[in-house]
Amino acid sequence: MSNRLVCICNMVSEQEIINELKKGALDATDIQYATRAGTSCGKCLMTIDQIIEEYQATQPQDQQGKLNF
Template sequence: MSNRLVCLCNMVSEQEIINELKKGAVDASDIQYATRAGTSCGKCLMTIDQIIEEHQLVQAQNPQGKLDL
């Protein structure tokens, strides 16, 4: 996990996206709504999808994980 910028247009970091996933976001549209990442030029949507996929894999390996509210 890093604090790299994923969405340069809206200055959204990877950590911000992960935080939203931990709160219950499940897809790119949830991330877009919560952070505005991917709503300008859209170049970061593939990266957002990768972050979501990685997060879902970690959650599948740890089914006892809790939502961070």
Template sequence: ALPAAAQICSCNNVTKGDLTDAIACGCTDVPALKSCTKAGTSCGSCVPLLKQILEAEGVEQSKALCEHFSHSRAELFEI
């Protein structure tokens, strides 16, 4: 596990501790974390880490392709 001081978003200087604090304050998805901490709002390369940190903190994440389309990639394969 990464320490709280680990830098997750170097573009906006956001640490894992910043993200876990935001999650504890009610951020329950990637868009909320982006809005609250600015992580993932520049180059976007840390967005997969945001999802992993949410899951590691016990926040279940949707497998939907996006907020406008409720199917996952696996479900599309079955259609």
């Protein structure tokens, strides 16, 4: 994780996005609502999606949600 600026228009850093993911944000829409990142010009949306994918890949999978028949 770094403190690089992801959304220049709204001055949102990667760390701010990670913090929102830790609070429960699930997708780019949640990030946009919480931080306004990606709501102006939209050029950072692909980067936001990449950050979300990388973060979710590092999280343990919820085994409760899986049903074995």
